[in-house]
Amino acid sequence: MEQAFFFYFAFVIAATSVLVVALRNPIYSTLALLVMFFHVAGLYVTLHAEFLAAVQIIVYAGAILVLYLFVVMLLNLKQDVRYHRQWPMAAAVGATLVIEAIILTAMKGSTTPAAATDTETAIGGAGNTEAIGDVLYTTYLFPFEVASLILLVAMIGAIVLAKKDIGEREA
Amino acid sequence: MSLYGTDLLALLPELIVVLTACVVIALDPVTPASRRDLLAWLSVGALALCLGLTGWQISVENVRVSAFSDLVAIDAYARFWKVLLYSVTGVTIVLSLPYLKAERIHLGEYYGFILLALSGMLVMVSAVDLLTIYLGTELMSISLYVMTGLNRSKPRSLEASAKYFVLGAFSSGILLYGISLLYGLAGSTKLASIAGAIGTRGTEDPLVLIATILIAVGFSFKLAAVPFHMWTPDVYQGAPTSITAFLAVASKAASFAAFIRVFVEGLGGLKADWSILFLIISILTLVLGNVVAIVQTNIKRMLAYSSIVHAGYVLIGFVAAGRGDGASGGTPGLASVMMYLAIYSFMTLGAFAVIGMLRKGGMEGEEIEDFAGLAKRQPLAAFLMLVFMASLAGIPPTAGFIAKFYVFMAAVEAGLAWLAAVALIFAAVSAYYYMRVVMVMYMREPSSSSVAPPQLATSPALSFVLACAVAGVILFGLFPNPLVSFALQSVLTLK
Numbered sequence: 001m002e003q004a005f006f007f008y009f010a011f012v013i014a015a016t017s018v019l020v021v022a023l024r025n026p027i028y029s030t031l032a033l034l035v036m037f038f039h040v041a042g043l044y045v046t047l048h049a050e051f052l053a054a055v056q057i058i059v060y061a062g063a064i065l066v067l068y069l070f071v072v073m074l075l076n077l078k079q080d081v082r083y084h085r086q087w088p089m090a091a092a093v094g095a096t097l098v099i100e101a102i103i104l105t106a107m108k109g110s111t112t113p114a115a116a117t118d119t120e121t122a123i124g125g126a127g128n129t130e131a132i133g134d135v136l137y138t139t140y141l142f143p144f145e146v147a148s149l150i151l152l153v154a155m156i157g158a159i160v161l162a163k164k165d166i167g168e169r170e171a
Numbered sequence: 172m173s174l175y176g177t178d179l180l181a182l183l184p185e186l187i188v189v190l191t192a193c194v195v196i197a198l199d200p201v202t203p204a205s206r207r208d209l210l211a212w213l214s215v216g217a218l219a220l221c222l223g224l225t226g227w228q229i230s231v232e233n234v235r236v237s238a239f240s241d242l243v244a245i246d247a248y249a250r251f252w253k254v255l256l257y258s259v260t261g262v263t264i265v266l267s268l269p270y271l272k273a274e275r276i277h278l279g280e281y282y283g284f285i286l287l288a289l290s291g292m293l294v295m296v297s298a299v300d301l302l303t304i305y306l307g308t309e310l311m312s313i314s315l316y317v318m319t320g321l322n323r324s325k326p327r328s329l330e331a332s333a334k335y336f337v338l339g340a341f342s343s344g345i346l347l348y349g350i351s352l353l354y355g356l357a358g359s360t361k362l363a364s365i366a367g368a369i370g371t372r373g374t375e376d377p378l379v380l381i382a383t384i385l386i387a388v389g390f391s392f393k394l395a396a397v398p399f400h401m402w403t404p405d406v407y408q409g410a411p412t413s414i415t416a417f418l419a420v421a422s423k424a425a426s427f428a429a430f431i432r433v434f435v436e437g438l439g440g441l442k443a444d445w446s447i448l449f450l451i452i453s454i455l456t457l458v459l460g461n462v463v464a465i466v467q468t469n470i471k472r473m474l475a476y477s478s479i480v481h482a483g484y485v486l487i488g489f490v491a492a493g494r495g496d497g498a499s500g501g502t503p504g505l506a507s508v509m510m511y512l513a514i515y516s517f518m519t520l521g522a523f524a525v526i527g528m529l530r531k532g533g534m535e536g537e538e539i540e541d542f543a544g545l546a547k548r549q550p551l552a553a554f555l556m557l558v559f560m561a562s563l564a565g566i567p568p569t570a571g572f573i574a575k576f577y578v579f580m581a582a583v584e585a586g587l588a589w590l591a592a593v594a595l596i597f598a599a600v601s602a603y604y605y606m607r608v609v610m611v612m613y614m615r616e617p618s619s620s621s622v623a624p625p626q627l628a629t630s631p632a633l634s635f636v637l638a639c640a641v642a643g644v645i646l647f648g649l650f651p652n653p654l655v656s657f658a659l660q661s662v663l664t665l666k
Contacts, residue, residue: 104377141175142239146294146306149189150313153287156196157317160280161332 002046009043012036026072030065037061051128178238181245184221184253185293191217192286199279207279211268214282215261218289222257225250233660241361242300249297251509251661252428256296259421259516260289265636266520267413270527273628274411274535276322285417288314292425299436301350301360304429305343308393312339315422319410331409338392338402346389352382353437362437369440383438387448390433393426396486397456400479404467407475412535415471416523419478420516427485427512431505435492435663442501446493449486450590456483457597464604470526470539473604474519477563480601481515487594488578491585503584506658507577513654514574514647518562521640525556528627539608544617549627553612555641562644564605565598570647577655 012035019032037060044053126134136144179186195210202210228250235246264285271277291310298304316339320332354360356378357368369379391399407415434445456479464476485508492504529536529545529552536542546553562571575598582591647654 101377101381104380107377139240140242140302142178142242143300143303143306146291146303146310149287149290150306150310153284153310153313153317156280156283157313160278160284160317161320161323 005046006043009039009046012039013043027069030068030072033068034061034065037065049128051132175239181236181238182243184224184257185290187217187221187224188286188290188293192283192290195286196280196283199283202279204277207277208268210279210282211264214286215264217286218257218261218264222254222261225253225257229254237299241363242303243294243297244299245297247661248428248432248663251657252296252424253293255424255513255516256289256292256421259424259520260285260417262517262520262524262636262640263413263417263421265632266416266524266527269628269630269633270411270413273530274322276411278321281318281321284314284318288318288417289421292421295425295429296432298429299362299432301353301362301365301433301437304433305347305350308346308426308429309343311422311425312343312393315414315418318414318417319406321414322411325409327409328411329409331406334409335402335406342389342392342399345385345392349382349385349387349389352378352385356382362433365437366439369438374441374444379441380444383441383445384448386433386438387445387452390426390430391452394423394430394482394486395479396452396482397459397479400456400460403479404472404475407478408469408471408537412471412523412527412537415474416520416527419474419523420519423478423482424512424516427482427508431489431508432663434489435501435505442493446490449493450490450587453483453486453490454590454593456480456486457594461597461600464601467604468539469537470542470608471537473539473608474522474526477601477605478519480597481511481519481563484575484578484594485511485515487587487590488581490590491578491581491587494585494587495581502659502662503577504581505662506655507574507581509658509661510651510654511574511578513658514562514570514644517640517643518559518569518571521555521637521644522559522563524633524637524640525552525559528552528629528633530628539611542608542612543615545612552627555637556612557609558641558644560605560608562648564602566602568645568648570644570651573648573651577651 016032016036016039020029020036023029023032037056041053041056041061044050044056191214195214198210199207228245229247233247233250235244237244264282267281271281288311291307291312291314294307294310295304298307316332316336319335320329322328350360353365356372356376357365359365372379388399392402395403407418410418438445460476460480460483464473464480467473467476488504488508488511490504492501492508495501495504526537529541531541542556545556558569562569565571565575579591579594582588582594
C-alpha cells in the first residue's frame with residue numbers, strides 16, 4: 001500500500017515537473033508547479049514527516065507560488081517560443097544520461113540505500129515539530145545560522161539592485 | 172546545556188567578519204557620501220584583525236579544532252585558505268575605492284557584500300559537512316550575483332548578473348542532486364561518514380559513481396573548468412572590474428578549497444575514478460582556454476579565459492595528487508595546488524588593479540588597444556602590468572614560474588610526465604596573448620583618432636598595495652621556500 005502511494009506521488013511529481021518546463025503558457029507552468037508541490041507534500045506524509053508536509057504547503061504552495069503567479073501576471077509574458085528550439089538538444093542530453101545510468105546499473109548491479117530508520121523510532125516518540133526544532137537549534141545550529149545570513153544577503157541584494165535612486169546619492 | 176562558548180571562540184574570525192558586515196550595512200545610511208571611505212577602512216581593519224588572529228593560531232598551535240557538532244573543522248588546511256582569503260579581500264577593498272568613485276557606484280553596501288561573500292567562503296573552507304559546504308557556497312554566490320550587477324546603469328553588468336545567477340542556480344541544483352544521493356547512501360552529510368560508507372560499499376557502486384560525477388560537475392561550474400566555463404567571459408566582462416578581480420581570485424580559491432576537501436576527505440576512496448575525470452577536464456580546459464584567449468580583444472575577457480586556463484593547471488596538480496603513490500602520496504600535488512592558487516591570486520589581483528585604474532575620458536578603458544603607448548605616458552603602470560603579465564605567463568624569475576614549476580614537478584612525480592609536457596606546450600601558447608599586452612604597451616603608439624588618451628585613477632593606498640603585489644610576485648619567484656613550507660604544513664592527508 002505504501003509503495004503504491006509512493007509510485008503515485010513519484011509519477012505525478014515527475015510528470016508535472018516536465019510539464020512546468022514544457023508548457024508554453026507560463027500560467028499553466030505555474031499551476032503544474034502547484035500540483036507538484038502538493039504531491040511532494042504527499043510524499044512527506046508517507047514518510048511520517050507531517051510537519052515538513054505542512055510547511056511544504058504553507059511556504060511553497062502558499063507563499064512562493066502566489067509570488068510566482070503575481071510576477072508572471074505583472075510581467076504579462078506572452079508565449080515565448082524561442083527556448084523551445086532547445087528541445088532536441090535537451091532530449092539528446094537527457095537520453096544519453098538515462099542510457100548511461102541504465103548501463104551503469106546493469107553492469108555493476110543494483111544498489112540499496114542505507115537502511116533508513118522509521119521516522120517515529122528516529123525521533124523517539126517526540127512530536128515531529130519538536131524533533132525538528134530540537135536538531136535545528138542544536139546539531140544543525142551552524143548551518144541554520146548560515147542560512148539566515150543567506151536570507152539577509154538576498155533581502156539587501158534585492159533592495160540594492162531594485163531601489164530607484166540608490167545611484168543618485170553619490171558624492 | 173552549553174552556550175557554545177568554545178565553538179564560538181573557534182569561529183571568532185568568522186564572527187568578526189559577519190559582525191563587521193552588519194555594522195557596515197547599518198552605518199551606511201547615516202554616513203555622508205563624503206565619509207564613505209571610512210566604511211572601507213573599517214572593513215580593512217576588521218580583516219587585518221582576523222588575519223592577525225588566524226596568524227596567531229597558526230604560530231601557537233596549528234591543530235584541528237572541531238566545532239558545532241563536527242560540522243566545521245578549523246585545521247591547518249582551513250587556516251591556509253583563511254589567511255589567503257583575508258589578504259585577497261583586503262586588497263580587493265583597497266583597489267575598489269578609486270575604481271568605485273570613478274564609476275560612480277561607491278555604495279556602502281558594497282563593502283557589506285564583500286564581507287558577507289567572504290564569510291560564505293570562510294564557511295566553505297572550514298566546513299566538513301556537505302550541507303554546510305553547500306550553504307557556504309550559496310552565501311558566497313548570492314553576494315557575488317548582486318555585486319556583479321552593481322553597475323546598474325550598464326546593461327552589460329545587469330546581463331552578467333542575470334546570466335551568472337541563472338547558471339549558478341542551475342549548477343547548485345546539480346551539486347545538490349549529487350549531495351542528496353550521497354546522503355541516501357551514507358545516511359549522513361558529514362564527509363567522514365560518507366568516506367566510511369564508500370569504504371564499506373566499495374567503489375563499484377553505480378550510485379556512488381553517479382553522485383561523484385554530479386558533485387564534480389557542480390564544482391566545475393564554480394571553478395570555471397571547461398566544459399562548464401560558459402558563464403565566465405560574459406560575467407567577468409560585465410561585472411565591475413574590482414568585482415571581476417574578486418570573482419577570479421577569492422571565489423575561485425574558496426571553491427577549490429571546498430572542492431579539494433570534498434574529494435580528498437569525503438570521496439578519497441574513489442581517487443582512481445575521479446583522477447581520470449579531472450585529467451580529461453584539465454586537458455580540455457587547457458586546450459580550449461588557451462586557444463580562445465588568443466583571439467580576445469577585450470582585456471577582461473582575455474583574463475577571463477586566462478583564469479579558466481589557470482584552473483586547468485591547478486587541476487593538473489590535483490590529478491597528480493590523486494595519482495600519487497608511494498610514501499609521499501598526494502602531498503606534493505596538493506601542496507602545489509595550494510601554492511599555485513596563492514600565487515595566482517596575487518598576480519591576477521595586480522593585473523585587474525592596473526586595468527581598473529585605466530580610464531578613458533571618464534569611461535573604463537578595457538580594450539587591449541587602449542593600452543597602446545602606456546609605457547610612454549604611465550611608465551610605472553606599464554611596468555607593473557609587464558611584471559603581472561610575465562608572471563601569469565610563467566616566465567622566470569617571477570612567482571608564476573615557481574607555481575607552474577611545482578605543479579609540473581608533482582605531475583612528473585606521479586608518473587604523468589606526458590601531461591606535464593602537454594601543459595608546458597600550452598604554457599608557451601599562453602605566453603603569446605600575455606606578451607601581446609606588453610607589446611601593445613611598449614611598442615605601439617596610441618592611434619591618433621583616440622579623443623582622450625587613457626588616464627589613471629589611483630590612490631596612495633592602491634599604489635602601496637600594488638607595490639606589495641609586485642614585490643611579492645618577484646620575491647616569491649626568487650625565494651619560494653617560505654610559501655612552499657607553509658603549503659606543505661597545511662596540506663590535507665589523502666587516504
